[in-house]
Structure formats: C-alpha cells, structure tokens
Amino acid sequence: MSRVQLPSPAPFILAAFIRLETVSNMRIDDRANSLAIDAGCDFYGIADLSSAQQTVADQGGLLVQGYPYAISVGIAMPGSIVDQLPNRSNPAVAVAYRHHSYHVINQRLDLLTSRIAGLLQKEEYKALPVSASERYDNERICAVFSHKLAAHLAGLGWIGKSCLLITPQAGPRVRWASVLTDAPLQSTGQPLPEKCGSCSECVDICPADAFTGQPFHEDEPRSVRYDARKCEEYHVEADGATGFRVCGLCVYVCPYGRRV
Helix, strand or coil, rough: CCCCCCCCHHHHHHHHHHHHHHHCCCHHHHHHHHHHCCCCCCCEEECCHHHHHHHHHHHHHCCCCCCCCCEEEEEEEEEHCCCCCCHHCHHHHHHHHHHHHHHHHHHHHHHHHHHHHHHHHCCCEEEEEEECEEEEEEECCCCCCCCHHHHHHCCEEEEEEEEEECCCCCCCCCCEEEEEECCCCCCCCCCCCEEEEECCCHHCCCCCCEEECCCCCCCCHHHHHEEEEHHHHHHHHHHHHHHHCCCCCCHCCHHHCCCC
C-alpha cells in the first residue's frame, strides 16, 4: 500500500503557531510590555513599591496596600493642543484639550491597564488596575493611588515643583495609569534625580498661586509644594465663567515639554 503524503502546514499557520509559542514562553514582564506597545503606549515601567508601602497605604488604604509592584504606563498628550493652552478661553481650545488630552487618553490607558490586569490574573497573580483619572477623596483631593509615584519609582521621571511627573522626553505632557500586582516583576529603574534646578516657570505662571516653589522630597507631604484646594477653587471659578474646567498652564510651560 502506498503511503499517503500529508500536505505541509501553510506558511501563515506555521508562523502563527511559532508566534503563539514564543509569546507563551515570554516573561510576564515582557508580555505586559508587549501589550503596552501594541496599545500605542509611550512610557512603560515597573516600580518596586517596597520603599513606599506606608505612603501607598496612607493614601488609598486597604484597597491598594500590600502590593509589591506597580506597572506604570503613560501616553503623551498631543503637543499641538497643549501648545494652545494660553488661549484656553477659546472654547475650541478648551474642548480639544479636555477631550483629547484627558478623556480619550484616559480611556486608552484604562483599556490597557484592564488588559494587563487580565493577563496577570490568568497567570494566577493578583492585579488591580487603577483608573487613569478618578478622584476618591474630595477632602484631600486625591486618587486612590499616585500614578506619579509609580512612574517616579519606575525610573520614568522626577517630581517637579508643579507636583507633576516630569519626563526627560516629554516633560509633564503625559497622562498616566497603573496596575498594582504581586507578580514577580523586575524593576525597570531607579527614581531620576530632580532636574528642575532654579527654574520656576510652572510656579510663576500658575493663576491660582497653588505652588510654593519647593522641590520634591519623599519625606514631605504634598502640601509643602502644592495647595490642591487653591487649584480646585480656580477650576470651579473658571468652569462658572466659561463652562470649561481647563487650565493646564503648568503642563504647557515646562521647558522639558515645550522643547519637544
């Protein structure tokens, strides 16, 4: 009896199989990074939270405390819109900034952190995606977890005098989100040294006079550098005057962002 010659697998099927096999063998860090790249993320890092456990617990309590690592992801804002913020009284500028620099990017980040958390959970690790922009404490005016802290500890930037995370590549023109996890990840870096020096442009331009000009120190509360209530009141007043709660001048003016 003659032997039947089976057809060889189609090249595209073989390529897909190899790719799936490769992905399954990737480290969990690399697989999460791959999701971030596919989602068009501009910044990705892993923060070791061991030195900040008390700070995390003090801010967010039981929900967020105890996680040893945070995956930090960031997407740069459209520079052509941020550059128009001095003209934010123009409704077209205000709407464009609020929509594209906040709502759209926040949604992209939230979808990404949900996918990363799902990946970690399938590998039987705990994972908590933290929304890109959701306040949970109106008294302290803060979120349940500091994305800036995670990005700072991941080596993606430093905390500036504006209390924003300043990246060497895009300044503060970045929106952030995080995934807290107990997966055994590898930290991507150490906090970058502060590089603001004597610059005080964000302090000088603030219409609410909310910044003191003091540099960031880990052992000092946010109030040493920033009065969140002043900023909040200015936004409420601006909303009443124009119908748009838009400022962002500290984001606009930072030299590290403007040079880009």
